[in-house]
Amino acid sequence: MTGAATNLGAEYEALRHGVGAHQLDRDVLSVSGADAASYLQGQCSQDVEGMPIGGSADALLLSPQGKIDALVRVTRRAADVFIIDTDAGYGEVVDARLKRFRLRVEVEIEPLPWSCVAIRGPEADGWAVTLPADGADPGTGAGVGPDGVLRLPVEWPGLSGFDLVGPSPAPGGPIDGWVDPGVLRCGDAAWEAVRIEAGVPVNGREITDSTIAAEVGLVERTVSFTKGCFTGQELVARLDARGSKVARKMSGLVLGAGAPGGVEGSAGYELPPTGAAVLTVDGEFEVGHLTSVAWSPGLRAAVGLALLHRRIAPPAQVVVCWTADGGPRQAAAEARPLPLVE
Numbered sequence: 001m002t003g004a005a006t007n008l009g010a011e012y013e014a015l016r017h018g019v020g021a022h023q024l025d026r027d028v029l030s031v032s033g034a035d036a037a038s039y040l041q042g043q044c045s046q047d048v049e050g051m052p053i054g055g056s057a058d059a060l061l062l063s064p065q066g067k068i069d070a071l072v073r074v075t076r077r078a079a080d081v082f083i084i085d086t087d088a089g090y091g092e093v094v095d096a097r098l099k100r101f102r103l104r105v106e107v108e109i110e111p112l113p114w115s116c117v118a119i120r121g122p123e124a125d126g127w128a129v130t131l132p133a134d135g136a137d138p139g140t141g142a143g144v145g146p147d148g149v150l151r152l153p154v155e156w157p158g159l160s161g162f163d164l165v166g167p168s169p170a171p172g173g174p175i176d177g178w179v180d181p182g183v184l185r186c187g188d189a190a191w192e193a194v195r196i197e198a199g200v201p202v203n204g205r206e207i208t209d210s211t212i213a214a215e216v217g218l219v220e221r222t223v224s225f226t227k228g229c230f231t232g233q234e235l236v237a238r239l240d241a242r243g244s245k246v247a248r249k250m251s252g253l254v255l256g257a258g259a260p261g262g263v264e265g266s267a268g269y270e271l272p273p274t275g276a277a278v279l280t281v282d283g284e285f286e287v288g289h290l291t292s293v294a295w296s297p298g299l300r301a302a303v304g305l306a307l308l309h310r311r312i313a314p315p316a317q318v319v320v321c322w323t324a325d326g327g328p329r330q331a332a333a334e335a336r337p338l339p340l341v342e
Helices: 001-017 038-044 091-100 173-178 188-198 233-241
Strands: 020-023 025-032 058-062 068-078 081-087 108-112 112-122 150-156 161-166 246-255 264-265 268-270 278-281 285-294 301-309 316-322 329-338
Touching: 001 020, 001 025, 020 188, 020 278, 025 038, 025 091, 025 112, 025 285, 038 081, 038 329, 068 091, 081 091, 081 246, 091 108, 091 301, 112 150, 112 173, 150 188, 161 173, 161 188, 161 268, 188 285, 246 285, 246 316, 301 329
Parallel strands: none
Antiparallel strands: 020 112, 025 081, 025 108, 058 068, 068 081, 112 161, 150 161, 246 301, 246 329, 264 268, 278 285, 278 316, 285 301, 316 329
16 A cells, blocks of 8 residues: 555544545635624525634525525624635635625725634544633634634534634644644645535536535524525525425435545546536436546545436436547446545
């Protein structure tokens, strides 16, 4: 086994069964002003006005047609100050989306040069963080460190932990400044494996401007149906009233097992690329495309996410097809309900 594969296995085990730290690229904005709470209440799917100081929740910014502009996390720092963080590369999207409807309100929106470190694993709460949390909530573990660093609890299906979000310390960067040196640092490959297994969608992959919340399992996590009106509410409410029956839904894929680093194909071992087509076993119908893929040391197979047509009812057999330098490739796969690992 190569050194890279050995590291991947150890990092995966830390995230899944111990504790691991990952430098997570996030874009962060501040939304403040006398009208900040009421403005966000009308723009976000979450109940922002009812959020306590120190509270945090995932939310959606929707188009007027109900499609997702961005998945974000909203944290209330004060009565009129909110922190919004989102996947890297989507800060400008969030900034533009919020400013688009900002008319005659006292609201300031500005990007923050902040960093994020993700801590995951069953031992995360034990000893991962060197940063003390002043006034931490004993119920949620949420708190604010002495340098304004937020400690935000995270519950993924089958995997829990928290994120640290705040001004990056110098020198050494946030992962060394905030996290105990004994905690294993985990790279992108291990992180993607556990994220995919948990079925957590991200902007730009599972979530695009054509995605609706029910397709990617975000309604329960991000939408308040008691808060009143918000932009894009009509489609979300109508689908929820009809049992969230949509033409496609996000599913997990487990591809035919091979060696670490790939799926066994006709010309060796390789991971299929994102965008690879997912077909019915007979090849007659294209039912979706691969949106994320990684090698899972735990399942000893490649795992992926895809939004699949409703004709596929997991668990079900499918075929993943793509083209590489050597020609066409394909791998047998099973569409499974999420999460892939409980």
